[in-house]
Amino acid sequence: MTEDAEQLFPIEARALAESLEAGLLDLKSHPEDRALIDGVFRDLHTLKGSGAMFGHTRLAQFLHDFETAFEAVRDGRLRVSPALVELGLRACDHAMALLDGGSAEPGEVLLSALAALTLEPGAAQAAAQPDDLAAGTGVGDSLALGREAAAVPDQDGPPPWSLSVYLAGDTLTLGGRPLGVLDELRALGAQRLHPLLDRLPPLSELTPDRLYVGWRMELPGELSEEVIREAFLFHDEGLDLELERRAAGPAEAAAARGATAAADPEQPDAERRPKGSAGAMMRVPAERLDEMMDRVGELVIAEARLAELAARSGDTLLITVAEEIQRLATSMRETTMSIRMTPIGSISGRFRRLVHDLDATLGKPIDLVIEGQDTELDKTVIEMLADPLMHLIRNSADHGLETPEERRSMGKPDVGTIRMGARYSGAEVVITLADDGRGLDLGKLRAHAEKRGLIGPEDDLDDAEIRALILQPGFSTAQSVTELSGRGVGMDVVRRTIEQLRGTLEVESEPGHGTQISMRLPLTLAIIDGLLVEVAGERYTIPLAAVEHIIELPEDRAQETGHTRLLTIRDKLVPFLRLRQLLDSPGAPGPHQKVVVVTAGELRVGLTVDRIIGSSQTVIKQLSPLHAALKSFSGATVLGDGTVALILDVPQLVAFGQALDAVEAA
Amino acid sequence: MMPRAFRSAQPSREFRPAQDVVTLRLGGELLAIESGLVREVLEPGAITRVPNAPAFAAGLLNVRGTVVPLTDLRIPLRMPRCPRDADTRILVLDLKLAGAASVVGILAEKVHEVTQISSAAIEDVPDVGARWPAQFVRAIGRKDTQYFIIPDLDAIFAAFLAVPLGAALQIA
């Protein structure tokens, strides 16, 4: 056996254990799902088998009984119960401990609990809570049932739409994308999608590039007909579409509402499970990726220099080669970057496990809904986010959500919901964590902050400022320390981590309805697409992702002074900032200035520049500590001619401009 | 800080023997920088102005693909400034900034030579030392009849980093 393979085993085993854990958690809500059962069995089997090969006999022996149990499940001799899932999860933990050289002892307890469960399937309830396991299980069937009953809120909307559609037969030949249409319909909330195959001709008459398949689906009743028809842009020619409102039976309507909450039951298994589980993956040390990114960065700079020299030489052969290299460098860069980009979903397994455990310890049923799992961030950023997010979830579960009794008395469903969402917004990613709990009690917050000496009784704070107090260092909710919030990081550490990532944090809360924490993070990447602009003979780079469009500054506006002004762009007032003034640039502006309209957070702002030079790949070099205090720049880059250009940090620059204006107005 | 250490060790007016330095002219005075710190000497190419940055660190330059801040020791040493000319050079130094190894450029009106000089603490040379902020001068060096200011780079950069935007140095 090679040394390499031996080093690989623990990595692979950990991946298998993670995949096993995810599979078990999924099984909790889909106990009948064959693909999940097969997956869990396969993971157990592989983990046991490779463990034995690498001399982990204790691990292999321990897993043997679990494998047998899931074999029985697979063959239909045993049903998945919450108790079995719980035991499986604990077995997972124990397997990891064994890999780290931990004691075999706890395994005995698990195995006897498993034996009790498999020998007498009716005894599931008893086996779930033997004394040795009691340290925080409490997940019984009754609880799980109670949750299912409460999961579908009773509300009536307009009856759903029923849609049957066939696109024109020549759609594919003309480059139309039926899948795009379906994606759009899915985004609108389409469910129960069925293919319609009745127009499929006999094989002898089938033309491969014609489209014969149609689809039937249900769409939420709240949508207007126009919105639905908009999904068929460019498909109106030859379109065969039937759209009608359908009075659904109560059972069906309830099922439809239930399904929108989380995973679509008709979605194939592969899509429901988070990406990044084992499979055909290769694990690479992160430092090697960093190194690779550095090399690619240098390549991009060298390539830019080559392109410039080639252009200057006028030698067409050389230019062709330079262009070829540019193409290669671009795709190389994109590949490298995509390797570093990781979907948020890659760490969501930890959150689901945490909620599962919290659920048991706190005696509060909790539903964790994760949205935008595919949103990608740089790997380092994701890793740094994991702990703060765990802390926020723990906080929500511990302090935010009420007990089922309290919730019932307030007319809320027994099951509390924690919702984690991730989405792109301009050049940023916004991650939100919201609960539907009791919200922040501003009076108590204020009193607590006063007691801690963070503010005085005379300080005049508005609600937002009071809410922000929980982010202050020294504001520990020590008085309500529980087992959970006692450990881990505090809110101020959460804030510091976010700030380290050049992000911002916002707390919103409505008493009785819940609390939401929003984190805005830049897509901090080593290389970005940049728009190179010129102001007073100096060149600056604006991240292209932030650029919406570019317009000419009307000549009559060119000579005005002041930092922020308003400009009418397509009937909308857009504030604009004069970069020349913000950057303290010499000289007077020329007559033909351009306005680069950028998004900064939720804001659209124009930046006036003298000239647009073009867009190019931009390797971000961090500024030295000497310039770290200058927040208006997110870094610098080396241009093709060897000079350095600063990269503008658009949100910070906008804030700077507004601050300058405030100072002048005062 | 380090310079104080050899004040007590060195008797008055006695110069510590021979250390390798690069000598340069700045603000009309002669300075010496420990040659071990100097990575290379460059002719000033394109220097990028950093808007709203303090005068001490007002520029950036490209040194073989690395973006390096350009600093002007005349600000903390309260020396008169003159425009760049054909003699102007940039010394690229390896320094520690906030604990991390960093590359920093410093401006020189003219770079003279690599040589050996002996040095003494600033207090021991009152007639020469009194003109500069004592906390930023590590020692006074001497070669034959010429005196050199040996700036305390650690103290200068630490003071700059201690205050946001280097306000202290700008006002000083």
Next chain:
Amino acid sequence: MKRTVLVVDDSASVRRLISSTLRAAGYDTIEATDGQDALSIARTARPAAVITDQNMPNLDGLGFIRAFRALPGTAGVPVIFLSTENAETLKQKARAAGALGWMTKPFDDRKLLNVVSKVLGA
């Protein structure tokens, strides 16, 4: 991977407008000044989509689309037809020539990006 859109229009300003909007949104563009020019580019460049004007010298939009569709490997490449007139007959002709869809000038960048992203997939 950036996708390349072939932009065909005899008006340099319209070409540039479309190009810069698409580039800012992350697409690559190649510009052609008329149908003839576009055809010779299309033979080698293999664009992911084509946006073409109708009224152009040498070879007009309809003619170009027909010739384009006759090239090997162009099945499945979406062509968007631009015109200043919103005439039903012209629209039918464009469709028959092999255009997927139609946009009437003037249009703004939002509409353009919406159309292109739908056609190419976001």
